[in-house]
Amino acid sequence: MFGKRTGGPEVKPKASAQAPEAEAPEASSAPELALAPAAASKAAEPEHTTSSDHSDLFGDERDRYNETKQSIFASLVEAVDLTELGKLDSRQVREEITDIVGEIIAMKAMVLSSTEQQSLIIDICNDVLGLGPLEPLLERDDIADIMVNGAEKVYIEVDGQIELTDIRFRDNAQLMNICQRIVSAVGRRVDEASPICDARLLDGSRVNVIGPPLSIDGATLTIRKFKKDKLRIQNLVDFGSITPMGAKLLGVIGACRLNILVSGGTGSGKTTLLNALTAFIEEGERTITCEDSAELQLQQPHVVRLETRPPNLEGAGEVTMRDLVKNCLRMRPERIIVGEVRGPEAFDLLQAMNTGHDGSMGTIHANNPREAVSRVENMIAMGGFNLPAKTVREQISSAVHVIVQAARLRDGSRKITHVTEVVGMEGDVVTLQDLYTYEILGEDENGKLIGEHRPTGLRPSFWDRAKYFGQEQDLVEALGI
Numbered sequence: 381m382f383g384k385r386t387g388g389p390e391v392k393p394k395a396s397a398q399a400p401e402a403e404a405p406e407a408s409s410a411p412e413l414a415l416a417p418a419a420a421s422k423a424a425e426p427e428h429t430t431s432s433d434h435s436d437l438f439g440d441e442r443d444r445y446n447e448t449k450q451s452i453f454a455s456l457v458e459a460v461d462l463t464e465l466g467k468l469d470s471r472q473v474r475e476e477i478t479d480i481v482g483e484i485i486a487m488k489a490m491v492l493s494s495t496e497q498q499s500l501i502i503d504i505c506n507d508v509l510g511l512g513p514l515e516p517l518l519e520r521d522d523i524a525d526i527m528v529n530g531a532e533k534v535y536i537e538v539d540g541q542i543e544l545t546d547i548r549f550r551d552n553a554q555l556m557n558i559c560q561r562i563v564s565a566v567g568r569r570v571d572e573a574s575p576i577c578d579a580r581l582l583d584g585s586r587v588n589v590i591g592p593p594l595s596i597d598g599a600t601l602t603i604r605k606f607k608k609d610k611l612r613i614q615n616l617v618d619f620g621s622i623t624p625m626g627a628k629l630l631g632v633i634g635a636c637r638l639n640i641l642v643s644g645g646t647g648s649g650k651t652t653l654l655n656a657l658t659a660f661i662e663e664g665e666r667t668i669t670c671e672d673s674a675e676l677q678l679q680q681p682h683v684v685r686l687e688t689r690p691p692n693l694e695g696a697g698e699v700t701m702r703d704l705v706k707n708c709l710r711m712r713p714e715r716i717i718v719g720e721v722r723g724p725e726a727f728d729l730l731q732a733m734n735t736g737h738d739g740s741m742g743t744i745h746a747n748n749p750r751e752a753v754s755r756v757e758n759m760i761a762m763g764g765f766n767l768p769a770k771t772v773r774e775q776i777s778s779a780v781h782v783i784v785q786a787a788r789l790r791d792g793s794r795k796i797t798h799v800t801e802v803v804g805m806e807g808d809v810v811t812l813q814d815l816y817t818y819e820i821l822g823e824d825e826n827g828k829l830i831g832e833h834r835p836t837g838l839r840p841s842f843w844d845r846a847k848y849f850g851q852e853q854d855l856v857e858a859l860g861i
Contacts, residue, residue, distance in 0.1 A: 517534075578672055611655065635851050663681055721742045748798070783800045
């Protein structure tokens with residue numbers, strides 16, 4: 381069907397217009413095959429596991445395996461009409477590739493064990509359908525980050541600790557082709573003219589690519605993976621990120637439609653926490669999300685997802701976060717969620733919070749709640765708004781009700797360290813009060829930190845609001861008053 385093949389070793393690969401693609405193995409990254417890696421792995425047959433482990437291969441043995449794979453891959457490209465193959469679903473593609481690879485091995489009289497042959501087929505299918513050597517890592521649910529520093533070094537983060545893997549790419553060209561496949565799937569590009577790009581995988585995982593000439597040692601690819609099963613507040617309790625009473629407090633805050641800022645450093649779990657907080661949004665509410673790369677996975681039925689757009693080759697067509705936030709105000713939202721507040725859109729978000737869009741949320745990079753307030757103030761100044769400092773702070777104090785601080789501790793664990801209420805103004809200063817805090821008490825023999833979440837016992841200023849929404853009793857239990 382896709383090449384001149386017979387049932388025996390007399391196979392003569394088709395010499396077709398695909399010959400240019402055979403010049404280099406990296407031609408597997410043809411646009412026609414930019415299929416979703418997640419879909420590809422799900423479509424795999426039970427007998428074909430979607431990961432191959434070569435950790436037991438070293439030195440000459442690994443080199444021999446890679447040379448064999450490269451040779452078979454080049455023959456496959458010659459024998460297959462890629463345009464036709466791209467029209468099939470991933471299960472059919474895998475079946476077709478398995479048949480052709482078996483024939484190529486027989487034709488070349490290669491000596492391979494059944495395990496090697498199966499691993500080789502899996503690797504080739506991953507090269508054609510997915511993200512090549514990265515596929516086994518994408519399937520693991522315990523990995524938080526994948527960091528590719530050129531073709532020879534791939535690092536992962538597991539349980540808060542970074543470790544080097546044995547994953548390798550054939551060369552920098554293969555790595556760059558995989559980067560292009562990822563970004564093209566979401567309508568973006570990465571090349572010498574535009575070497576920096578933010579994108580996402582179909583499961584919402586965040587992707588950043590920076591290529592040559594900015595990245596000197598080959599393309600650098602960073603993937604922030606999200607768990608297949610979206611975390612709920614109860615999962616955060618199970619992980620020890622917060623106590624059941626603290627989780628109940630967050631539930632009350634969500635049910636009372638308070639405006640929330642999730643603050644934290646890089647990798648502290650801000651987006652995960654924001655996802656968990658959206659569980660308290662009622663199904664009938666119209667929610668609009670604005671993000672640089674669509675990551676949020678809201679479970680409610682009435683959700684509109686918006687995503688920014690970079691400029692095109694001519695430098696036109698850019699849609700910024702501020703453009704999205706300003707436009708969504710015309711879309712009759714009940715809640716507005718900004719994935720990450722990092723610029724002048726902070727002013728528009730505050731305006732939205734002050735104009736009847738209660739229960740809006742956003743994340744911000746800051747090391748503590750007080751710094752989060754200062755960061756918002758600085759972002760408004762970045763937009764060129766010539767407003768007095770006191771006016772800006774009054775806007776912040778009236779718009780933001782609660783700041784939830786997340787942190788990644790030195791042992792790799794992630795904790796909610798503060799649930800802080802924005803009370804109002806005292807003179808020219810925004811007044812904050814902690815409702816819940818996390819205190820580090822020590823360290824065990826394994827280097828894990830020991831700490832305790834404690835309510836401060838303070839009565840929040842949104843007490844009457846909780847009574848209005850029927851949450852007074854839950855608030856009393858959560859704060860231990």
